[in-house]
Amino acid sequence: MTARSSCRNRTAKSRIAAVGAMAVAGTLILTGCGDQTADSDASEKQDSGKATLADKLPKAIKDAGVIKVGSDIAYPPVEYRDKDGKVVGIDLDIAKALGEQLGVEFKFENGTFDTLLGGLRSKRYNIAMSAMTDTKDRQSGVDAETGKKVGEGVDFVDYFSAGVSIYTKKGDTQGIKTWSDLCGKKMVVQRGTVSHDLAKDESKKCESDGKGKITLETFDNDQQAQTRLRAGGADAGSSDFPVAAFAVKTSGGGKHFELVGEQVQAAPYGIAVPKSNPELRDAIKEALDAIIENGEYAKIIKKWGVEDGAIKSAEVNGGK
Known part of the structure; x- marks a missing residue:
């Protein structure tokens, strides 16, 4: 944690900027702070908001600082390895932005697509994020081909449309x-x-x-x-x-x-979350709404040239 200061420069955008202002504290003290109450209050509310959002995570995940993500990392441009072997893509960028809101790392683990929901059931992953279409069958745990129940199903936090x-x-x-x-x-x-x-x-x-x-x-x-x-x-x-x-x-x-x-x-792509973990589902939904509101989501979608699939707000189980 960086030190707080009751006297901040009006152009300060973050705690880092506030620390930079403290480096010239002598000048600030001599010239006076002016009326910085509004800026200080706004910054503290922002910090408090982030803390509240992070606190909505399940305790085990918050303590670990990691959300384990099952993903089929062979689906460019959604998730794939670039020429240097680095995992990149739309999902990776969105997950990173969500992690910044929640104060945790989204750690992607590779698996074949048709095994991801099974990995959730066995608790190998906390979530699955892999261009997975939100469908009623997946929500209810029904195999689309046989029509038979294969699990309790999952909840989806929808983040894209394709x-x-x-x-x-x-x-x-x-x-x-x-x-x-x-x-x-x-x-x-x-x-x-x-x-x-x-x-x-x-x-x-x-x-x-x-x-x-x-x-x-x-x-x-x-x-x-x-x-x-x-x-x-x-x-x-x-x-x-x-x-x-x-x-x-x-x-x-x-x-x-x-x-x-x-x-x-x-239809919507959804982040799949076990039905047994509504706390995690709701925290991810709020984080997604936060990055939509602050413009980070739009930047990511534009970077990958898929603006036609952008959503305006997060939704749970919006698939049909």
Whole structure:
């Protein structure tokens, strides 16, 4: 903790600035402080507000100073490793901003996407944050494919909105513009994602219409699916719009893929929190509202060029 001072320069923005002002305390004393009461009170209220927000965390997490995050770190630009091996992305930046509000570190731990909710159930992670779409099935702990209950479900703190897109090899769209155009074709997707669910549902429609099912090849992560498509092993791929758009822009310098058709089923990304921990859920929600209000959230969204997916306020379990 830095020392407080009842005499602060009006341009001071933080406690650090106040310490700098104290370095020239002799000058300040000679010239007088002026009426600094309002500035001092405002600063103390701000400090008190942050302390109150941090105090809303569960005691065990507050004492540890760490929130363990389960994430599939192979989904650029949401979370991935850059050329130097550093974990970066939209989720990382948002988590860092949340951590600054809550006074803790969000520590990301890598896992395959379809194991993240199981990791929450086994308490390997405190939360899961990995471009995970907030759905009623996940909220209630129901397996989307079998319809069977597999756990107590999770609560989501929604922080972004994204639809699903289809992409093909550049210059080889084969007339694909909509999901119905995929009948009789081969598609690559990441296992356990909304794209996977959509492809399975569309394949059933294709069969019922006598058009031939969609042949699906699934992978642990989206980058593996992209590699398969690039090598000619499929006709199309699908992933969340920010991810598909990033692949189109960056893979092969923009020479490998192209987006086809419009994104569909826009839905919220949510930070998954065990239902047994509403204290953590509510603290994260308040921290998210705080970074939306102070403008930090907008800066992060703009940095990654995904402004269309920005939200205006945090919501719990907003998925359908």
